[in-house]
Amino acid sequence: MPSISDAELIQAWTQVLDLSDMTTGQSVTVLTSSETNRQTMRCAIIAAGLKGLVVNRLDLQPTNGGLSLSRDPLAYVGTTPLTGNRAAMAILKESDLVLDLMTLLFSPEQHEILASGGRILLAVEPPEVLVRLLPTLQDRERVLAASAVLRAARTMHVVSDAGTDMQCALGDFPILEEYGFCDRPGRWDHWPSGFLATWSNEGSANGVIVLDRGDILLPHKSYIRDPITCTIRNGYVTDISGGLDADLLKSYMDSFRDPEAYALSHVGWGLQDRAHWSVMGFYDSENTIGMDPRAVAGNFLWSTGPNNEAGGTRDTACHIDIPMRNCTVMLDGRTVVEKGRVI
Numbered sequence: 001m002p003s004i005s006d007a008e009l010i011q012a013w014t015q016v017l018d019l020s021d022m023t024t025g026q027s028v029t030v031l032t033s034s035e036t037n038r039q040t041m042r043c044a045i046i047a048a049g050l051k052g053l054v055v056n057r058l059d060l061q062p063t064n065g066g067l068s069l070s071r072d073p074l075a076y077v078g079t080t081p082l083t084g085n086r087a088a089m090a091i092l093k094e095s096d097l098v099l100d101l102m103t104l105l106f107s108p109e110q111h112e113i114l115a116s117g118g119r120i121l122l123a124v125e126p127p128e129v130l131v132r133l134l135p136t137l138q139d140r141e142r143v144l145a146a147s148a149v150l151r152a153a154r155t156m157h158v159v160s161d162a163g164t165d166m167q168c169a170l171g172d173f174p175i176l177e178e179y180g181f182c183d184r185p186g187r188w189d190h191w192p193s194g195f196l197a198t199w200s201n202e203g204s205a206n207g208v209i210v211l212d213r214g215d216i217l218l219p220h221k222s223y224i225r226d227p228i229t230c231t232i233r234n235g236y237v238t239d240i241s242g243g244l245d246a247d248l249l250k251s252y253m254d255s256f257r258d259p260e261a262y263a264l265s266h267v268g269w270g271l272q273d274r275a276h277w278s279v280m281g282f283y284d285s286e287n288t289i290g291m292d293p294r295a296v297a298g299n300f301l302w303s304t305g306p307n308n309e310a311g312g313t314r315d316t317a318c319h320i321d322i323p324m325r326n327c328t329v330m331l332d333g334r335t336v337v338e339k340g341r342v343i
C-alpha cells in the first residue's frame with residue numbers, strides 16, 4: 001500500500017526535473033530492473049511527460065544476485081547489466097538524462113555515459129523517503145559551501161570519545177558532492193542525499209576507528225550493539241575486534257576472499273537535516289539502501305573497498321559504508337563536525 005499519493009510523487013519528480021534544468025524536447029531514459037519501485041517509475045514517466053520531455057524506458061536484467069550475500073544493490077560491486085551491452089549504451093549515451101531506478105553502481109560504462117555529456121540521477125529509496133528528502137537549492141548551497149573547505153584540505157583527523165583517532169591525507173582524489181539533482185551535463189547524483197565524500201590518498205590512513213553502540217553498518221542496515229575496534233595501517237583495516245558485531249562484520253568481509261576489501265575507501269560527513277538516524281527499523285531492509293544514516297547531518301561516513309569510481313584502480317566487490325555518530329572531524333586542524341554536530 002503506497003504511503004504517498006501519485007500526485008505528491010509526480011510533484012516531487014517535477015521539482016527534481018526542474019532543479020536538473022531539463023527543458024522541453026530533451027530526452028530522459030528511465031532505467032529499470034526487476035526490483036524497481038513501480039510507483040516511482042510511473043510517477044517519473046508522468047512528470048517527465050508533463051514537462052514535455054521525450055521519455056524512454058530501458059529495462060535491464062539484474063546482475064550479481066547469485067554472488068551477493070545480500071539483496072542490497074550496493075552490497076556487491078561487480079559487473080553491471082551494461083558490461084558488454086552496446087545496445088543499451090547507445091540509448092543511454094544519447095539521452096540527456098538517465099533516471100537510474102535500478103542502482104547501476106559505478107562502472108566504466110557509467111563514466112562513459114557521463115563523459116559523453118549525459119546526466120545520471122539515481123533514485124531507489126522508497127517513495128515516502130524520496131518525498132521527505134526532496135532536494136532543494138539550499139541543499140546544494142550547503143553541500144557546495146562545505147565542499148570548498150574539503151577541497152582545500154590536505155589532511156583529515158577524526159576523533160571520538162569512544163576511542164576513534166584516525167588521520168589520513170587528502171587531495172589525490174575528486175570530491176563527491178551529493179545534493180540530489182543533476183544541474184549540469186556530465187553530472188551524477190543521487191536523490192535523496194546531502195553529503196560530501198572524498199577518498200583518502202592511497203596508503204595514507206592510520207590510527208583506530210571505534211564503531212560505537214548505535215553506529216550503523218551498511219548494507220547490513222543494523223545498529224551496532226557492541227563497539228567494534230578497527231585498526232588502520234597504511235590505508236588498510238588490519239584488525240577488527242570486539243564482540244558479536246565485530247565477528248559478523250569480519251566474517252562478511254572475509255567471505256569476499258579479497259584483501260582489497262579491507263582498504264579504506266571514501267570518507268566524508270553528512271549535511272542533510274531532513275535525514276534521520278532513528279529510521280533504520282521502520283523500513284523493510286530489502287526496500288531501502290539506507291540513505292538516511294548516510295546523509296544525516298553531522299555523521300562521519302567512511303567506507304571500505306573500491307576507489308575505482310573516483311579514478312583509482314581498486315575494484316573489489318566488497319563495499320561497506322559506515323555512518324558514525326558523535327565524531328569530531330577536523331580538516332587541516334579546522335573542525336567541520338564537532339561531536340556529531342555540523343560546524
Ligand SMILES: [Fe+2]
Nearest residue numbers: 266303320321
Ligand atoms: Fe559508499
